[in-house]
Amino acid sequence: LFLPIGILMAALVIGLMLFRMRNRLSPLDELIAAIKRHQLVVHYQPIIELASGRCIGAEALLRWQQPDGELLRPGLFIPLAEESDLIGDITGQVIDMVVRDLQSLLVKDHSFYVAINVSADDVKTGRGLDTIQRALADTGIGNHQILLEATERGFVDATSARLTLRRAKELGHMVAIDDFGTGYSSLSSLQRLPLDAVKIDRIFINTIGTNAPTSSVVSHIITMAKTLQLSIFAEGVETQSQADYLRQLKVEYGQGWLFSMAIPVGEFISYYLKNRELYPLESASPRDEN
Numbered sequence: 001l002f003l004p005i006g007i008l009m010a011a012l013v014i015g016l017m018l019f020r021m022r023n024r025l026s027p028l029d030e031l032i033a034a035i036k037r038h039q040l041v042v043h044y045q046p047i048i049e050l051a052s053g054r055c056i057g058a059e060a061l062l063r064w065q066q067p068d069g070e071l072l073r074p075g076l077f078i079p080l081a082e083e084s085d086l087i088g089d090i091t092g093q094v095i096d097m098v099v100r101d102l103q104s105l106l107v108k109d110h111s112f113y114v115a116i117n118v119s120a121d122d123v124k125t126g127r128g129l130d131t132i133q134r135a136l137a138d139t140g141i142g143n144h145q146i147l148l149e150a151t152e153r154g155f156v157d158a159t160s161a162r163l164t165l166r167r168a169k170e171l172g173h174m175v176a177i178d179d180f181g182t183g184y185s186s187l188s189s190l191q192r193l194p195l196d197a198v199k200i201d202r203i204f205i206n207t208i209g210t211n212a213p214t215s216s217v218v219s220h221i222i223t224m225a226k227t228l229q230l231s232i233f234a235e236g237v238e239t240q241s242q243a244d245y246l247r248q249l250k251v252e253y254g255q256g257w258l259f260s261m262a263i264p265v266g267e268f269i270s271y272y273l274k275n276r277e278l279y280p281l282e283s284a285s286p287r288d289e290n
């Protein structure tokens, strides 16, 4: 008697699995569907001028809104998009969303800017730049208000990278190298790229004030960026002592949970309106010394 019941149970389980598989899209198909259904949303992380504590801009960070309301972080789906050629569509959606979300703020306040992450593929082909120009046309938003962040993976093909970055600069965009310090760019290769800024990866910011063997790396990175006359953004600033240290070394800009996480657009606009005015964090602002 047990044998037939066992077989019946096994058949039932297998049947159920097949049913579920048939009704489950592959992760890639789900991502394609999500793009079509506009289930990608952008959150904004404030960028702070460290000397004054003012909010001067934002980084656009993508989230995938699941039907159950859960938000997926880009680390879980951007790699998939990059492997499959979808990344161009995603860059297009991000810039469209930035325009839709923040157009009135960007047009009213020409000193405000938004940083957008472009993928290695966007840099290699230069197509991301065309997408961005199309999205910005007739919006009243200046190209100088869109900062492009590219990781060093985009610079592997140095010739095409240089072409894309040079065109970006000619169009008036600012260009920053993201996750700086985690790649393998040499000083001399950076020197030849038309860059405005580096964003120091948060793994280095994390070590500030600790005894970690890498904790001295951050001051070397800062010195190196200054030698190349690049502006510096510190990522992942979580504590006041990290912010103080960076301010002492005259790092200009910071982002991180000390100030704010990436937040939905409505919250960001209130944050910006409250924090765009200058209010010195210390009695003698380091800005006065320059």
Ligand code: C2E
Pocket: 045, 060, 061, 062, 073, 074, 075, 078, 091, 094, 117, 118, 119, 149, 178, 179, 202, 235, 236, 237, 238, 255, 256, 257, 258, 261, 262
């Ligand atoms: P990223 O450009 O280096 O962005 C910084 C990441 O650090 C973000 O993670 C941000 O939420 C997180 N972060 C910010 N402050 C803190 C902090 O104080 N502590 C900690 N622990 N984390 C902090 P997120 O949003 O998960 O994004 C991960 C990466 O995904 C980004 O790294 C970027 O490379 C990529 N990405 C995000 N949006 C886009 C996009 O629209 N297009 C492309 N191509 N890539 C994107």
Ligand code: MG
Pocket: 059, 117, 149, 178
């Ligand atoms: Mg970034």
Ligand code: MG
Pocket: 178, 179, 180, 199, 201, 202, 235
């Ligand atoms: Mg980064």
Ligand code: MG
Pocket: 179
């Ligand atoms: Mg990163």
